[in-house]
Amino acid sequence: MNIDKKIADDLVANDISFVTTVPCKQLAGVIEEIDQRDDIFHIPSNKEDEGMGLCAGAWMGGKRPAIIMQNTAIGVTLNTLATLIQYYRMPLPMLISYRGELREPVACQVEMAVHTKALLAQLNIPTYHFHWQKDVEELDNILKYTFMCNKPVAILTDANFWGGYGDQ
């Protein structure tokens, strides 16, 4: 299975046509795939809170958005999640590279990894963790759930899911 293609297919199938990204090595393939899709407008952001602002505007303009980012961005976007996305009750699927988990080569990444789920839980953000490749089968249901309830929803994808980091 080509995970990058499967993810892009699920986004398109759920009518998601506005995707902002902040890069990560693990996400490089899916970002490239999205960039090549005609039915998705891809707009890279300089920072993840900026990206969430873009997504909020796109959604109010009638497009279904998504953001692709690293878990370090949870630290950057706590205020935006609480006072924009949640306060105005907006849907936002967040496909997140879960750095600092098993098979992570960079020690500093672990420092945010240990806070990631706790922060998401503190914000009452529904959170899913993809560890095995087959976990991607749930993505379609998660996207439907996100636009059903108008909430930000986190999909954490770790190095094992992507087939390793640095040793792949």
Next chain:
Amino acid sequence: MIRSEILKEIAPILRDQLVVCNIGIPSQELHAIDDQPSNFYMLGTMGLASSIGLGLALAQPKPVIVIDGDGSILTNMGTLPTIANNVADNYILMIIDNGSYGSTGDQPTYAGRKTSLAKVAEACGCENVIECRDVDTGEVLQKALDSGKMHVLVVKCDSGNAKNPVITMDPVVIRDRFMKAVQA
């Protein structure tokens, strides 16, 4: 002129457009001067008005005017390259540059000292960047709307705030009526 005087003067232009308004006193002033369903008031999240407006402009065809501030642009300076590289000709970013953080007590910003936001916007690649005097705002804004081209306006004006109550409208109501205005 201070911001509220400018907003009063341009209210007839803003009334028929989709407006995304900056957090704090700017939104309170616009709300008090001419509340419209087509106004999206930011109640939190400093810095993101320009980003919300750009997403909105890229997603649908109606003109979008963002009322931003120099302090908020400085908070989210990364917005300017994104705006420059994703041209939406229905997008006008109007930066009310009074050289101060108005909502927090008029502390000076760097834009009121050595930093030129118009030059920053140009260096980021933005086209149609116009710095203007407060008294010319209405004319410049109307011309920008009529041109059908993306614009970044930097309106140099005096520091100061009008006294208005905080907005107590529920955020979901603000958002819902705004979305209905977008679709109308």
